[in-house]
Amino acid sequence: MRFAHRVETVRAAEAALMATLPDGTLMARAAAGLAASCAQLLGGLYGRRIALLVGSGANGGDALLAGARLVRRGATVKALLLDPDRAHPGALAALRLAGGWIVPATAAQLADADLVVDGITGIGGRGGLRPHAAELVRAVRAPVVAVDVPSGVDADTGEVAGEAVRAAATVTFGTYKNGLLIDPGHAYAGAVRLIDIGLGPYLPGADLAAPQHADVARLLPLPTAASDKYGRGVVGVAAGSERYPGAAVLAVGGALCGGAGAVRYVGPAREAVIARWPEALVHAGAPGDAGRVQAWVVGPGLGEGAEAAETVAQVLASDVPVLVDADGLRYLTPHQIAARTAPTLITPHAGEAARLLGVDRAQVEARRLSALRKLAAAYGVTALLKGNTTLVSGTPARVNPTGTPWLATAGSGDVLSGLTGALLAAGLPPTEAAMTGAYLHGLAGRRAAQGGGPTGRVGWTGEARDTERDEAAAARRPSGEAYVPGAPITAMDLVTALGPVWREVSASGL
Ligand SMILES: NC(=O)C1=CN([C@@H]2O[C@H](COP(=O)(O)OP(=O)(O)OC[C@H]3O[C@@H](n4cnc5c(N)ncnc54)[C@H](OP(=O)(O)O)[C@@H]3O)[C@@H](O)[C@H]2O)[C@@H](O)CC1
Numbered sequence: 391m392r393f394a395h396r397v398e399t400v401r402a403a404e405a406a407l408m409a410t411l412p413d414g415t416l417m418a419r420a421a422a423g424l425a426a427s428c429a430q431l432l433g434g435l436y437g438r439r440i441a442l443l444v445g446s447g448a449n450g451g452d453a454l455l456a457g458a459r460l461v462r463r464g465a466t467v468k469a470l471l472l473d474p475d476r477a478h479p480g481a482l483a484a485l486r487l488a489g490g491w492i493v494p495a496t497a498a499q500l501a502d503a504d505l506v507v508d509g510i511t512g513i514g515g516r517g518g519l520r521p522h523a524a525e526l527v528r529a530v531r532a533p534v535v536a537v538d539v540p541s542g543v544d545a546d547t548g549e550v551a552g553e554a555v556r557a558a559a560t561v562t563f564g565t566y567k568n569g570l571l572i573d574p575g576h577a578y579a580g581a582v583r584l585i586d587i588g589l590g591p592y593l594p595g596a597d598l599a600a601p602q603h604a605d606v607a608r609l610l611p612l613p614t615a616a617s618d619k620y621g622r623g624v625v626g627v628a629a630g631s632e633r634y635p636g637a638a639v640l641a642v643g644g645a646l647c648g649g650a651g652a653v654r655y656v657g658p659a660r661e662a663v664i665a666r667w668p669e670a671l672v673h674a675g676a677p678g679d680a681g682r683v684q685a686w687v688v689g690p691g692l693g694e695g696a697e698a699a700e701t702v703a704q705v706l707a708s709d710v711p712v713l714v715d716a717d718g719l720r721y722l723t724p725h726q727i728a729a730r731t732a733p734t735l736i737t738p739h740a741g742e743a744a745r746l747l748g749v750d751r752a753q754v755e756a757r758r759l760s761a762l763r764k765l766a767a768a769y770g771v772t773a774l775l776k777g778n779t780t781l782v783s784g785t786p787a788r789v790n791p792t793g794t795p796w797l798a799t800a801g802s803g804d805v806l807s808g809l810t811g812a813l814l815a816a817g818l819p820p821t822e823a824a825m826t827g828a829y830l831h832g833l834a835g836r837r838a839a840q841g842g843g844p845t846g847r848v849g850w851t852g853e854a855r856d857t858e859r860d861e862a863a864a865a866r867r868p869s870g871e872a873y874v875p876g877a878p879i880t881a882m883d884l885v886t887a888l889g890p891v892w893r894e895v896s897a898s899g900l
Protein backbone atom coordinates (compact mmCIF):
# COMPACT_ATOMS: atom_id res chain seq x y z
CA MET A 391 0.00 0.00 0.00
CA ARG A 392 0.97 3.56 -0.47
CA PHE A 393 -0.56 5.51 2.40
CA ALA A 394 -1.50 9.19 2.36
CA HIS A 395 -2.16 11.43 5.34
CA ARG A 396 -3.87 14.74 5.92
CA VAL A 397 -1.82 17.90 6.47
CA GLU A 398 -2.82 18.24 10.13
CA THR A 399 -1.68 14.65 10.74
CA VAL A 400 1.63 15.31 8.99
CA ARG A 401 2.19 18.45 11.04
CA ALA A 402 1.50 16.65 14.33
CA ALA A 403 3.89 13.82 13.40
CA GLU A 404 6.50 16.34 12.31
CA ALA A 405 6.27 18.17 15.64
CA ALA A 406 6.63 14.93 17.61
CA LEU A 407 9.66 13.87 15.58
CA MET A 408 11.25 17.34 15.64
CA ALA A 409 11.14 17.32 19.43
CA THR A 410 13.69 14.49 19.33
CA LEU A 411 16.07 16.04 16.79
CA PRO A 412 18.32 19.10 16.39
CA ASP A 413 16.75 22.09 14.58
CA GLY A 414 16.81 21.88 10.82
CA THR A 415 17.28 18.11 10.65
CA LEU A 416 14.03 17.42 8.79
CA MET A 417 14.57 20.14 6.24
CA ALA A 418 18.08 18.81 5.68
CA ARG A 419 16.71 15.29 5.12
CA ALA A 420 14.05 16.59 2.74
CA ALA A 421 16.57 18.69 0.82
CA ALA A 422 18.99 15.78 0.49
CA GLY A 423 16.27 13.60 -1.04
CA LEU A 424 15.12 16.40 -3.31
CA ALA A 425 18.63 17.16 -4.57
CA ALA A 426 19.36 13.49 -5.24
CA SER A 427 16.10 13.16 -7.17
CA CYS A 428 16.86 16.24 -9.30
CA ALA A 429 20.33 14.91 -10.08
CA GLN A 430 18.88 11.57 -11.11
CA LEU A 431 16.26 13.15 -13.33
CA LEU A 432 18.87 15.30 -15.08
CA GLY A 433 21.23 12.35 -15.46
CA GLY A 434 24.19 14.45 -14.26
CA LEU A 435 24.79 17.93 -12.86
CA TYR A 436 27.92 19.46 -14.44
CA GLY A 437 26.95 22.37 -16.66
CA ARG A 438 23.23 21.94 -15.93
CA ARG A 439 21.14 25.03 -15.20
CA ILE A 440 18.52 24.75 -12.47
CA ALA A 441 16.03 27.48 -11.55
CA LEU A 442 14.32 27.50 -8.15
CA LEU A 443 10.89 29.10 -7.68
CA VAL A 444 10.96 29.99 -4.01
CA GLY A 445 7.94 30.93 -1.88
CA SER A 446 7.80 32.35 1.62
CA GLY A 447 7.54 29.12 3.66
CA ALA A 448 9.51 25.98 4.44
CA ASN A 449 8.65 24.58 1.00
CA GLY A 450 10.82 27.33 -0.48
CA GLY A 451 13.40 26.51 2.22
CA ASP A 452 13.58 22.91 0.97
CA ALA A 453 14.17 24.17 -2.59
CA LEU A 454 16.94 26.57 -1.49
CA LEU A 455 18.71 23.99 0.63
CA ALA A 456 18.53 21.40 -2.16
CA GLY A 457 19.86 24.11 -4.48
CA ALA A 458 22.92 24.53 -2.26
CA ARG A 459 23.65 20.80 -2.58
CA LEU A 460 23.18 20.90 -6.33
CA VAL A 461 25.64 23.82 -6.68
CA ARG A 462 28.23 21.89 -4.72
CA ARG A 463 27.82 18.98 -7.13
CA GLY A 464 28.48 21.14 -10.19
CA ALA A 465 25.14 22.64 -11.28
CA THR A 466 24.46 26.33 -11.88
CA VAL A 467 21.55 27.25 -9.63
CA LYS A 468 19.60 30.45 -9.54
CA ALA A 469 16.82 31.26 -7.11
CA LEU A 470 13.81 33.42 -8.00
CA LEU A 471 12.39 34.66 -4.70
CA LEU A 472 8.64 35.38 -4.90
CA ASP A 473 8.68 37.18 -1.57
CA PRO A 474 12.35 38.23 -1.04
CA ASP A 475 11.85 39.53 2.51
CA ARG A 476 10.30 36.28 3.74
CA ALA A 477 12.45 33.61 2.07
CA HIS A 478 13.72 31.02 4.57
CA PRO A 479 16.80 32.82 5.98
CA GLY A 480 18.94 29.80 6.88
CA ALA A 481 18.38 28.04 3.56
CA LEU A 482 18.96 31.26 1.61
CA ALA A 483 22.28 31.75 3.38
CA ALA A 484 23.23 28.16 2.58
CA LEU A 485 22.55 28.68 -1.13
CA ARG A 486 24.59 31.91 -1.18
CA LEU A 487 27.46 30.26 0.66
CA ALA A 488 27.54 27.36 -1.79
CA GLY A 489 27.74 29.77 -4.74
CA GLY A 490 24.13 29.92 -5.94
CA TRP A 491 22.67 33.03 -7.57
CA ILE A 492 19.76 35.11 -6.32
CA VAL A 493 18.14 36.69 -9.38
CA PRO A 494 15.09 38.86 -10.03
CA ALA A 495 11.85 36.83 -10.13
CA THR A 496 11.09 37.44 -13.82
CA ALA A 497 10.07 35.14 -16.66
CA ALA A 498 13.28 35.94 -18.57
CA GLN A 499 15.30 34.21 -15.83
CA LEU A 500 13.59 30.91 -16.62
CA ALA A 501 14.39 30.85 -20.34
CA ASP A 502 17.64 28.85 -20.17
CA ALA A 503 16.76 26.44 -17.36
CA ASP A 504 17.20 22.69 -17.88
CA LEU A 505 15.08 21.97 -14.80
CA VAL A 506 12.78 24.10 -12.65
CA VAL A 507 12.18 23.32 -8.97
CA ASP A 508 8.76 24.38 -7.66
CA GLY A 509 9.15 25.49 -4.05
CA ILE A 510 6.35 28.06 -4.12
CA THR A 511 4.03 26.34 -1.65
CA GLY A 512 3.75 22.87 -0.11
CA ILE A 513 1.36 21.67 2.55
CA GLY A 514 0.94 25.25 3.79
CA GLY A 515 -0.46 26.54 0.48
CA ARG A 516 -4.02 27.78 0.24
CA GLY A 517 -5.92 28.30 -3.01
CA GLY A 518 -4.46 28.45 -6.50
CA LEU A 519 -1.28 30.25 -7.52
CA ARG A 520 -1.22 33.98 -6.86
CA PRO A 521 -0.84 36.24 -9.94
CA HIS A 522 2.96 36.73 -9.86
CA ALA A 523 3.63 33.02 -9.29
CA ALA A 524 1.11 32.08 -11.99
CA GLU A 525 2.83 34.38 -14.50
CA LEU A 526 6.23 32.80 -13.81
CA VAL A 527 4.85 29.27 -13.98
CA ARG A 528 3.26 29.99 -17.36
CA ALA A 529 6.72 31.00 -18.65
CA VAL A 530 8.35 27.69 -17.68
CA ARG A 531 9.45 25.51 -20.62
CA ALA A 532 11.69 23.00 -18.83
CA PRO A 533 10.46 19.97 -16.84
CA VAL A 534 9.37 20.92 -13.32
CA VAL A 535 10.09 19.01 -10.13
CA ALA A 536 7.52 19.97 -7.50
CA VAL A 537 8.65 20.05 -3.87
CA ASP A 538 6.25 18.03 -1.66
CA VAL A 539 3.10 19.07 -3.59
CA PRO A 540 2.68 20.92 -6.91
CA SER A 541 1.97 24.50 -5.86
CA GLY A 542 -1.71 25.35 -6.26
CA VAL A 543 -2.88 21.77 -5.57
CA ASP A 544 -4.72 21.25 -2.27
CA ALA A 545 -2.67 18.67 -0.40
CA ASP A 546 -5.67 17.18 1.45
CA THR A 547 -8.12 16.81 -1.39
CA GLY A 548 -6.38 17.16 -4.76
CA GLU A 549 -8.63 20.13 -5.54
CA VAL A 550 -7.19 22.85 -7.75
CA ALA A 551 -8.73 26.27 -7.24
CA GLY A 552 -7.35 28.33 -10.11
CA GLU A 553 -3.91 27.76 -11.62
CA ALA A 554 -1.39 25.20 -10.38
CA VAL A 555 2.04 23.90 -11.33
CA ARG A 556 2.08 20.98 -13.78
CA ALA A 557 5.03 18.94 -12.62
CA ALA A 558 6.91 16.25 -14.50
CA ALA A 559 7.68 14.77 -11.11
CA THR A 560 6.92 15.46 -7.45
CA VAL A 561 9.26 14.64 -4.57
CA THR A 562 7.19 14.34 -1.41
CA PHE A 563 8.33 13.94 2.18
CA GLY A 564 7.41 11.63 5.06
CA THR A 565 4.17 10.26 3.60
CA TYR A 566 2.07 10.70 0.45
CA LYS A 567 -0.46 13.50 0.54
CA ASN A 568 -4.05 12.76 -0.58
CA GLY A 569 -3.83 15.41 -3.29
CA LEU A 570 -0.99 13.59 -5.06
CA LEU A 571 -3.08 10.46 -5.57
CA ILE A 572 -6.55 11.92 -6.30
CA ASP A 573 -7.51 13.84 -9.42
CA PRO A 574 -7.37 16.57 -10.42
CA GLY A 575 -4.21 17.01 -8.23
CA HIS A 576 -2.82 13.65 -9.33
CA ALA A 577 -2.72 14.81 -12.94
CA TYR A 578 -0.56 17.79 -11.89
CA ALA A 579 1.94 15.75 -9.89
CA GLY A 580 3.63 13.63 -12.59
CA ALA A 581 5.73 10.74 -11.29
CA VAL A 582 5.71 10.84 -7.48
CA ARG A 583 8.62 9.83 -5.27
CA LEU A 584 8.37 9.51 -1.50
CA ILE A 585 11.41 10.49 0.58
CA ASP A 586 11.58 8.88 4.02
CA ILE A 587 12.42 11.53 6.62
CA GLY A 588 11.66 9.37 9.66
CA LEU A 589 8.00 10.35 10.20
CA GLY A 590 6.74 6.75 9.99
CA PRO A 591 6.62 5.86 13.70
CA TYR A 592 4.72 9.10 14.44
CA LEU A 593 2.02 8.67 11.77
CA PRO A 594 -1.36 7.19 12.80
CA GLY A 595 -3.75 5.35 10.43
CA ALA A 596 -3.87 6.73 6.92
CA ASP A 597 -6.63 8.85 5.40
CA LEU A 598 -6.19 7.26 1.98
CA ALA A 599 -4.48 4.14 0.64
CA ALA A 600 -3.39 3.18 -2.87
CA PRO A 601 -2.83 -0.56 -3.34
CA GLN A 602 0.05 -2.19 -5.17
CA HIS A 603 0.17 -5.69 -6.72
CA ALA A 604 0.98 -7.50 -3.48
CA ASP A 605 -1.93 -5.86 -1.61
CA VAL A 606 -4.37 -7.00 -4.27
CA ALA A 607 -2.74 -10.44 -4.56
CA ARG A 608 -3.50 -11.06 -0.87
CA LEU A 609 -7.19 -10.43 -1.54
CA LEU A 610 -7.63 -12.46 -4.72
CA PRO A 611 -9.96 -15.39 -4.01
CA LEU A 612 -7.94 -18.31 -5.40
CA PRO A 613 -9.70 -21.67 -5.74
CA THR A 614 -8.62 -24.57 -3.55
CA ALA A 615 -8.82 -28.31 -4.12
CA ALA A 616 -12.11 -28.28 -2.20
CA SER A 617 -13.71 -25.48 -4.25
CA ASP A 618 -16.92 -25.99 -6.19
CA LYS A 619 -18.72 -23.29 -8.13
CA TYR A 620 -20.58 -22.07 -5.04
CA GLY A 621 -17.35 -21.98 -3.09
CA ARG A 622 -15.90 -19.69 -5.75
CA GLY A 623 -19.05 -17.55 -5.87
CA VAL A 624 -22.13 -17.45 -8.08
CA VAL A 625 -22.99 -13.99 -9.41
CA GLY A 626 -26.44 -12.89 -10.45
CA VAL A 627 -26.43 -10.33 -13.26
CA ALA A 628 -29.62 -8.33 -13.91
CA ALA A 629 -28.60 -6.14 -16.82
CA GLY A 630 -29.20 -5.36 -20.47
CA SER A 631 -32.36 -4.54 -22.38
CA GLU A 632 -33.73 -4.83 -25.92
CA ARG A 633 -31.89 -1.61 -26.63
CA TYR A 634 -28.63 -2.41 -24.83
CA PRO A 635 -28.03 -6.19 -24.98
CA GLY A 636 -24.25 -5.65 -25.17
CA ALA A 637 -24.07 -4.32 -21.61
CA ALA A 638 -25.33 -7.69 -20.39
CA VAL A 639 -22.75 -9.56 -22.47
CA LEU A 640 -19.95 -7.41 -21.06
CA ALA A 641 -21.08 -7.61 -17.43
CA VAL A 642 -21.44 -11.39 -17.65
CA GLY A 643 -18.00 -11.56 -19.32
CA GLY A 644 -16.45 -9.43 -16.57
CA ALA A 645 -17.88 -11.78 -13.94
CA LEU A 646 -16.86 -15.01 -15.70
CA CYS A 647 -13.34 -13.80 -16.48
CA GLY A 648 -13.14 -12.15 -13.07
CA GLY A 649 -13.16 -15.45 -11.23
CA ALA A 650 -16.85 -16.29 -10.64
CA GLY A 651 -17.71 -19.96 -10.21
CA ALA A 652 -20.84 -19.37 -12.28
CA VAL A 653 -23.04 -16.52 -13.51
CA ARG A 654 -26.84 -16.46 -13.55
CA TYR A 655 -28.15 -13.95 -16.04
CA VAL A 656 -31.66 -12.49 -15.78
CA GLY A 657 -33.07 -10.10 -18.39
CA PRO A 658 -34.07 -9.63 -22.02
CA ALA A 659 -30.57 -10.11 -23.50
CA ARG A 660 -30.51 -13.87 -22.92
CA GLU A 661 -29.82 -14.77 -26.54
CA ALA A 662 -26.92 -12.38 -26.87
CA VAL A 663 -25.47 -13.56 -23.55
CA ILE A 664 -25.67 -17.24 -24.31
CA ALA A 665 -24.29 -16.73 -27.83
CA ARG A 666 -21.11 -15.21 -26.40
CA TRP A 667 -20.93 -17.05 -23.06
CA PRO A 668 -22.33 -20.58 -23.37
CA GLU A 669 -21.33 -21.23 -19.75
CA ALA A 670 -23.76 -18.59 -18.43
CA LEU A 671 -27.00 -19.79 -16.78
CA VAL A 672 -29.83 -17.72 -18.25
CA HIS A 673 -33.25 -17.25 -16.68
CA ALA A 674 -36.43 -15.90 -18.21
CA GLY A 675 -38.14 -14.91 -14.96
CA ALA A 676 -37.59 -12.14 -12.43
CA PRO A 677 -34.42 -11.85 -10.28
CA GLY A 678 -36.31 -13.19 -7.28
CA ASP A 679 -36.88 -16.50 -9.12
CA ALA A 680 -33.38 -16.96 -10.55
CA GLY A 681 -32.07 -19.40 -7.95
CA ARG A 682 -29.18 -19.19 -5.55
CA VAL A 683 -26.56 -16.46 -6.01
CA GLN A 684 -23.99 -15.03 -3.59
CA ALA A 685 -24.06 -11.48 -4.98
CA TRP A 686 -26.05 -9.47 -7.49
CA VAL A 687 -25.00 -6.97 -10.11
CA VAL A 688 -27.87 -4.80 -11.27
CA GLY A 689 -28.05 -1.93 -13.70
CA PRO A 690 -25.73 -2.02 -16.74
CA GLY A 691 -27.81 -1.32 -19.86
CA LEU A 692 -31.06 -1.83 -17.93
CA GLY A 693 -32.72 1.16 -19.57
CA GLU A 694 -35.42 3.29 -18.00
CA GLY A 695 -38.98 2.58 -16.94
CA ALA A 696 -41.18 0.63 -14.56
CA GLU A 697 -39.65 -2.72 -15.46
CA ALA A 698 -36.14 -1.49 -14.74
CA ALA A 699 -37.29 0.00 -11.42
CA GLU A 700 -38.95 -3.29 -10.45
CA THR A 701 -35.79 -5.25 -11.29
CA VAL A 702 -33.71 -2.98 -9.05
CA ALA A 703 -36.27 -3.23 -6.23
CA GLN A 704 -36.29 -7.05 -6.42
CA VAL A 705 -32.53 -7.28 -6.39
CA LEU A 706 -32.27 -4.90 -3.45
CA ALA A 707 -34.82 -7.01 -1.59
CA SER A 708 -32.37 -9.95 -1.63
CA ASP A 709 -30.20 -10.78 1.38
CA VAL A 710 -26.88 -11.01 -0.50
CA PRO A 711 -24.40 -8.21 -1.39
CA VAL A 712 -25.60 -6.07 -4.29
CA LEU A 713 -23.66 -3.89 -6.71
CA VAL A 714 -25.78 -1.17 -8.34
CA ASP A 715 -24.42 0.53 -11.45
CA ALA A 716 -25.46 2.64 -14.41
CA ASP A 717 -29.25 2.68 -15.05
CA GLY A 718 -29.79 0.89 -11.76
CA LEU A 719 -28.62 4.03 -9.98
CA ARG A 720 -31.71 5.89 -11.23
CA TYR A 721 -33.93 3.82 -8.98
CA LEU A 722 -31.92 3.85 -5.78
CA THR A 723 -33.27 5.41 -2.59
CA PRO A 724 -31.68 5.62 0.88
CA HIS A 725 -34.94 4.18 2.22
CA GLN A 726 -34.58 0.95 0.17
CA ILE A 727 -31.00 0.55 1.29
CA ALA A 728 -31.78 1.10 4.96
CA ALA A 729 -34.05 -1.96 4.78
CA ARG A 730 -31.25 -4.22 3.52
CA THR A 731 -29.43 -6.79 5.62
CA ALA A 732 -26.40 -7.28 3.31
CA PRO A 733 -23.90 -4.72 1.94
CA THR A 734 -24.68 -2.47 -1.02
CA LEU A 735 -21.99 -1.13 -3.34
CA ILE A 736 -22.68 1.60 -5.87
CA THR A 737 -20.34 2.37 -8.76
CA PRO A 738 -21.27 5.72 -10.35
CA HIS A 739 -19.17 7.83 -12.70
CA ALA A 740 -19.02 11.56 -12.01
CA GLY A 741 -22.26 12.31 -13.93
CA GLU A 742 -24.23 9.64 -12.08
CA ALA A 743 -22.74 10.71 -8.76
CA ALA A 744 -23.79 14.29 -9.50
CA ARG A 745 -27.37 13.16 -10.10
CA LEU A 746 -27.39 11.12 -6.90
CA LEU A 747 -26.11 14.12 -4.92
CA GLY A 748 -28.18 16.74 -6.73
CA VAL A 749 -25.15 18.79 -7.80
CA ASP A 750 -23.34 19.58 -11.07
CA ARG A 751 -20.96 17.07 -12.61
CA ALA A 752 -18.20 19.70 -12.53
CA GLN A 753 -18.56 19.94 -8.75
CA VAL A 754 -18.06 16.20 -8.38
CA GLU A 755 -15.04 16.22 -10.68
CA ALA A 756 -13.43 19.14 -8.83
CA ARG A 757 -14.05 17.69 -5.36
CA ARG A 758 -13.93 13.93 -5.79
CA LEU A 759 -13.04 12.85 -2.25
CA SER A 760 -15.75 15.01 -0.78
CA ALA A 761 -18.32 13.67 -3.27
CA LEU A 762 -17.31 10.09 -2.46
CA ARG A 763 -17.79 10.60 1.25
CA LYS A 764 -21.12 12.33 0.77
CA LEU A 765 -22.42 9.51 -1.43
CA ALA A 766 -21.47 6.85 1.10
CA ALA A 767 -23.02 8.78 3.98
CA ALA A 768 -26.20 9.91 2.22
CA TYR A 769 -27.10 6.47 0.85
CA GLY A 770 -25.63 4.24 3.56
CA VAL A 771 -23.54 2.32 1.01
CA THR A 772 -19.98 1.64 -0.02
CA ALA A 773 -19.31 3.94 -2.97
CA LEU A 774 -16.90 3.54 -5.84
CA LEU A 775 -16.51 6.78 -7.79
CA LYS A 776 -15.13 6.04 -11.24
CA GLY A 777 -12.48 8.13 -12.90
CA ASN A 778 -8.84 8.11 -13.89
CA THR A 779 -8.14 7.78 -10.16
CA THR A 780 -11.16 5.73 -9.05
CA LEU A 781 -12.01 6.19 -5.37
CA VAL A 782 -13.62 3.72 -2.97
CA SER A 783 -15.13 4.71 0.36
CA GLY A 784 -13.85 3.06 3.53
CA THR A 785 -11.40 3.61 6.36
CA PRO A 786 -9.01 4.49 4.93
CA ALA A 787 -10.58 5.47 1.62
CA ARG A 788 -8.89 3.75 -1.33
CA VAL A 789 -7.63 5.25 -4.55
CA ASN A 790 -6.86 3.12 -7.57
CA PRO A 791 -3.45 3.75 -9.11
CA THR A 792 -3.87 1.60 -12.25
CA GLY A 793 -6.31 3.83 -14.16
CA THR A 794 -5.52 4.87 -17.70
CA PRO A 795 -7.31 7.25 -20.06
CA TRP A 796 -7.66 4.31 -22.48
CA LEU A 797 -10.34 2.89 -20.18
CA ALA A 798 -12.70 5.67 -21.20
CA THR A 799 -14.41 3.46 -23.78
CA ALA A 800 -18.01 2.29 -24.19
CA GLY A 801 -18.87 -0.73 -22.04
CA SER A 802 -15.81 -0.43 -19.83
CA GLY A 803 -17.97 0.17 -16.75
CA ASP A 804 -20.12 -2.92 -17.50
CA VAL A 805 -16.98 -5.07 -17.34
CA LEU A 806 -16.00 -3.49 -14.00
CA SER A 807 -19.47 -4.24 -12.59
CA GLY A 808 -19.32 -7.90 -13.52
CA LEU A 809 -15.77 -8.28 -12.28
CA THR A 810 -16.49 -6.59 -8.95
CA GLY A 811 -19.68 -8.61 -8.58
CA ALA A 812 -17.57 -11.79 -8.89
CA LEU A 813 -15.33 -10.56 -6.07
CA LEU A 814 -18.36 -9.78 -3.88
CA ALA A 815 -19.77 -13.24 -4.59
CA ALA A 816 -16.45 -14.77 -3.55
CA GLY A 817 -16.91 -13.14 -0.16
CA LEU A 818 -14.73 -10.03 -0.27
CA PRO A 819 -16.11 -7.14 1.82
CA PRO A 820 -17.43 -4.34 -0.43
CA THR A 821 -14.49 -1.93 0.00
CA GLU A 822 -11.97 -4.67 -0.80
CA ALA A 823 -14.05 -6.04 -3.69
CA ALA A 824 -14.38 -2.57 -5.20
CA MET A 825 -10.71 -1.74 -4.78
CA THR A 826 -9.60 -5.10 -6.21
CA GLY A 827 -12.04 -4.80 -9.10
CA ALA A 828 -10.86 -1.29 -9.97
CA TYR A 829 -7.22 -2.34 -9.74
CA LEU A 830 -7.55 -5.38 -12.02
CA HIS A 831 -9.81 -3.47 -14.43
CA GLY A 832 -7.30 -0.60 -14.72
CA LEU A 833 -4.42 -2.97 -15.21
CA ALA A 834 -6.39 -4.85 -17.87
CA GLY A 835 -6.82 -1.49 -19.64
CA ARG A 836 -3.10 -0.77 -19.46
CA ARG A 837 -2.13 -4.21 -20.67
CA ALA A 838 -4.72 -4.25 -23.47
CA ALA A 839 -3.66 -0.77 -24.62
CA GLN A 840 -0.02 -1.76 -24.19
CA GLY A 841 0.42 1.62 -22.53
CA GLY A 842 2.89 2.62 -19.89
CA GLY A 843 6.15 1.48 -21.50
CA PRO A 844 9.30 3.18 -20.22
CA THR A 845 9.63 6.37 -22.22
CA GLY A 846 9.51 10.12 -21.80
CA ARG A 847 11.70 13.05 -21.00
CA VAL A 848 11.86 12.36 -17.31
CA GLY A 849 11.09 9.31 -15.24
CA TRP A 850 12.45 7.02 -12.62
CA THR A 851 12.89 3.41 -13.50
CA GLY A 852 14.66 0.56 -11.79
CA GLU A 853 13.61 1.15 -8.22
CA ALA A 854 9.88 1.63 -8.73
CA ARG A 855 7.41 -1.25 -8.35
CA ASP A 856 4.22 -2.17 -10.11
CA THR A 857 2.01 0.83 -10.67
CA GLU A 858 4.74 3.23 -9.58
CA ARG A 859 6.78 2.03 -12.49
CA ASP A 860 3.90 2.68 -14.85
CA GLU A 861 3.38 6.14 -13.41
CA ALA A 862 7.02 7.03 -13.74
CA ALA A 863 6.85 6.03 -17.37
CA ALA A 864 3.96 8.36 -18.11
CA ALA A 865 5.66 11.12 -20.05
CA ARG A 866 4.43 14.65 -20.46
CA ARG A 867 3.85 16.26 -23.79
CA PRO A 868 5.52 19.66 -24.20
CA SER A 869 2.08 21.17 -23.51
CA GLY A 870 2.31 19.70 -20.03
CA GLU A 871 -0.46 17.12 -20.46
CA ALA A 872 0.16 13.64 -19.11
CA TYR A 873 0.44 11.18 -21.96
CA VAL A 874 0.39 7.44 -21.66
CA PRO A 875 1.50 5.81 -24.91
CA GLY A 876 -0.72 3.00 -26.11
CA ALA A 877 -3.51 2.08 -28.49
CA PRO A 878 -7.32 2.28 -28.42
CA ILE A 879 -9.08 -0.68 -26.82
CA THR A 880 -12.62 -2.03 -26.66
CA ALA A 881 -14.49 -3.25 -23.60
CA MET A 882 -14.20 -6.83 -24.89
CA ASP A 883 -10.39 -6.39 -24.96
CA LEU A 884 -10.66 -5.67 -21.24
CA VAL A 885 -12.57 -8.88 -20.62
CA THR A 886 -9.90 -10.81 -22.54
CA ALA A 887 -7.07 -9.15 -20.60
CA LEU A 888 -8.55 -10.01 -17.19
CA GLY A 889 -7.11 -13.54 -17.15
CA PRO A 890 -3.48 -12.52 -17.84
CA VAL A 891 -3.80 -9.61 -15.39
CA TRP A 892 -5.20 -11.87 -12.69
CA ARG A 893 -2.22 -14.14 -13.23
CA GLU A 894 0.31 -11.28 -13.14
CA VAL A 895 -1.08 -9.91 -9.89
CA SER A 896 -1.56 -13.23 -8.12
CA ALA A 897 2.00 -14.28 -9.06
CA SER A 898 3.38 -11.20 -7.29
CA GLY A 899 1.88 -12.40 -4.01
CA LEU A 900 3.55 -15.84 -4.09
N1 LIG B 1 5.92 18.61 7.50
C1 LIG B 1 7.13 18.09 7.49
O1 LIG B 1 7.35 17.08 8.08
C2 LIG B 1 8.21 18.74 6.76
C3 LIG B 1 7.92 19.82 5.93
N2 LIG B 1 8.83 20.37 5.14
C4 LIG B 1 8.45 21.33 4.15
O2 LIG B 1 7.70 22.38 4.70
C5 LIG B 1 6.55 22.61 3.89
C6 LIG B 1 5.50 23.30 4.64
O3 LIG B 1 6.01 24.53 4.98
P1 LIG B 1 5.13 25.74 5.53
O4 LIG B 1 4.30 25.23 6.63
O5 LIG B 1 6.05 26.83 5.85
O6 LIG B 1 4.17 26.08 4.34
P2 LIG B 1 4.48 26.28 2.76
O7 LIG B 1 3.89 25.12 2.08
O8 LIG B 1 5.89 26.59 2.50
O9 LIG B 1 3.58 27.51 2.33
C7 LIG B 1 3.19 28.50 3.24
C8 LIG B 1 3.68 29.83 2.79
O10 LIG B 1 3.20 30.11 1.49
C9 LIG B 1 2.36 31.26 1.50
N3 LIG B 1 1.19 30.93 0.69
C10 LIG B 1 0.08 30.24 1.03
N4 LIG B 1 -0.73 30.05 -0.01
C11 LIG B 1 -0.11 30.63 -1.07
C12 LIG B 1 -0.44 30.76 -2.44
N5 LIG B 1 -1.59 30.26 -2.93
N6 LIG B 1 0.42 31.38 -3.25
C13 LIG B 1 1.58 31.89 -2.76
N7 LIG B 1 1.94 31.81 -1.47
C14 LIG B 1 1.10 31.19 -0.63
C15 LIG B 1 2.08 31.59 2.93
O11 LIG B 1 2.22 32.96 3.12
P3 LIG B 1 1.01 33.99 3.27
O12 LIG B 1 -0.28 33.28 3.00
O13 LIG B 1 1.16 34.52 4.64
O14 LIG B 1 1.36 35.00 2.22
C16 LIG B 1 3.19 30.86 3.71
O15 LIG B 1 4.28 31.71 3.98
C17 LIG B 1 6.22 21.25 3.37
O16 LIG B 1 5.37 21.26 2.26
C18 LIG B 1 7.61 20.72 3.06
O17 LIG B 1 8.02 21.19 1.79
C19 LIG B 1 10.21 19.83 5.12
O18 LIG B 1 11.09 20.90 5.14
C20 LIG B 1 10.58 18.96 6.27
C21 LIG B 1 9.57 18.21 6.92
Ligand SMILES: [K+]
Nearest residue numbers: 511537539541
Ligand atom coordinates in the same frame (compact mmCIF):
# COMPACT_ATOMS: atom_id res chain seq x y z
K1 LIG C 1 5.67 22.98 -4.26
